[in-house]
Amino acid sequence: MNPLLSKLQPYPFERLRQLFAGVTPPAQLRPISLGMGEPRHPTPAFIQQALVQSLAGLANYPSTAGEPRLRQACAGWLQRRYGVAVNPDTQVLPINGSREALFAFAQTVIDASRPGATVVCPNPFYQIYEGAALLAGATPWYAPSDPARNFAVDWDSVPESVWQTTQLLFVCSPGNPTGAVMPLTEWEKLFALSDRYGFVIASDECYSEIYFQGEPPLGGLEAAAKLGRSDYRRLIAFTSLSKRSNVPGLRSGFVAGDPALIQSFLLYRTYHGSAMGPAVQGASIAAWNDEAHVAENRALYREKFTQVTPMLSAVMEVALPDAGFYLWAKVPDHLGMSDAEFARALLAQYNVTVLPGSYLARDSAGINPGAQRVRMALVAETSECVEAAARIVQFIQSHTH
Numbered sequence: 001m002n003p004l005l006s007k008l009q010p011y012p013f014e015r016l017r018q019l020f021a022g023v024t025p026p027a028q029l030r031p032i033s034l035g036m037g038e039p040r041h042p043t044p045a046f047i048q049q050a051l052v053q054s055l056a057g058l059a060n061y062p063s064t065a066g067e068p069r070l071r072q073a074c075a076g077w078l079q080r081r082y083g084v085a086v087n088p089d090t091q092v093l094p095i096n097g098s099r100e101a102l103f104a105f106a107q108t109v110i111d112a113s114r115p116g117a118t119v120v121c122p123n124p125f126y127q128i129y130e131g132a133a134l135l136a137g138a139t140p141w142y143a144p145s146d147p148a149r150n151f152a153v154d155w156d157s158v159p160e161s162v163w164q165t166t167q168l169l170f171v172c173s174p175g176n177p178t179g180a181v182m183p184l185t186e187w188e189k190l191f192a193l194s195d196r197y198g199f200v201i202a203s204d205e206c207y208s209e210i211y212f213q214g215e216p217p218l219g220g221l222e223a224a225a226k227l228g229r230s231d232y233r234r235l236i237a238f239t240s241l242s243k244r245s246n247v248p249g250l251r252s253g254f255v256a257g258d259p260a261l262i263q264s265f266l267l268y269r270t271y272h273g274s275a276m277g278p279a280v281q282g283a284s285i286a287a288w289n290d291e292a293h294v295a296e297n298r299a300l301y302r303e304k305f306t307q308v309t310p311m312l313s314a315v316m317e318v319a320l321p322d323a324g325f326y327l328w329a330k331v332p333d334h335l336g337m338s339d340a341e342f343a344r345a346l347l348a349q350y351n352v353t354v355l356p357g358s359y360l361a362r363d364s365a366g367i368n369p370g371a372q373r374v375r376m377a378l379v380a381e382t383s384e385c386v387e388a389a390a391r392i393v394q395f396i397q398s399h400t401h
Contacts, residue, residue: 051284057278112137124361151178179321187223
């Protein structure tokens, strides 16, 4: 058995299941889950139709590189969305959702034979970053988020000694769970560090199309182009249709960037058996080529956040994120509860599920930056999210003396 498997920590939702063991929620209240970041808006009909119309492709083995039409659709979307130009033949690769690709990419770029191989990631973070690092034989290093800057990552806190052994940096913008978006100055800092120490940057951008203020979030390739780095050296951006197009079950996205990294990743994926099915490719082409459904989807999220955020901010510290579909709320100090105790009591008394923030972070320098926070995924219909918010308000008020 691979001994590295023993280093993996339980997934947050397994910990949540254990936390809720023995809890019997009130039967008179329908269950409402804000725990899992699973889009629940309906999948657009035209994407379903494209999937069905492509079923004849099941008779053929797909290419790991994907159909040229799919790569062209991905490159076209990058041009329209970010104003960046990529070669669809050498700088784009389809993936079966960003989760599997983020994991596989670490296995591609990490050289565990080099002493002290390190992977830097945000803290709190998407747990795949940690697992990918550990199973590649590297050591994760957790860069804390700064509450004073709407939970932007404090990259300056990473010591030079860590950067010297870093081979891979995971960034997530918009962030999960905090919703923070990296500005151009932050990208410039990271590119300079990458140039100095030679590490690769993996930019996880799966929440890029859910935003609330005027300007859409800056992407990694867009930042590189603005800074004169149009070769995208040591940079790969990961994007997905799951949140953008409400197709989490499709398992479809793509990576784009440095052609040398794409070439190595394609080699790895060819042996790993990661080709995207023809029917999924057909549906993906349709999704990437349409923007109207994305705007409609974004409007639904904006409506939810507009209604829910003021309700919750009346009783707990919570602010509209830069982007994404999570609220990153502080457990009120006067309740005298940890974030896990808050989540358990909320389920037991009001049948609402939230995710403890400490489950999404690791202790670093004696501090867990997710502690005393909870993540709420506003993925259900607006009325359900509003009802959940009302119950949370009641719960906090009932414990306020």
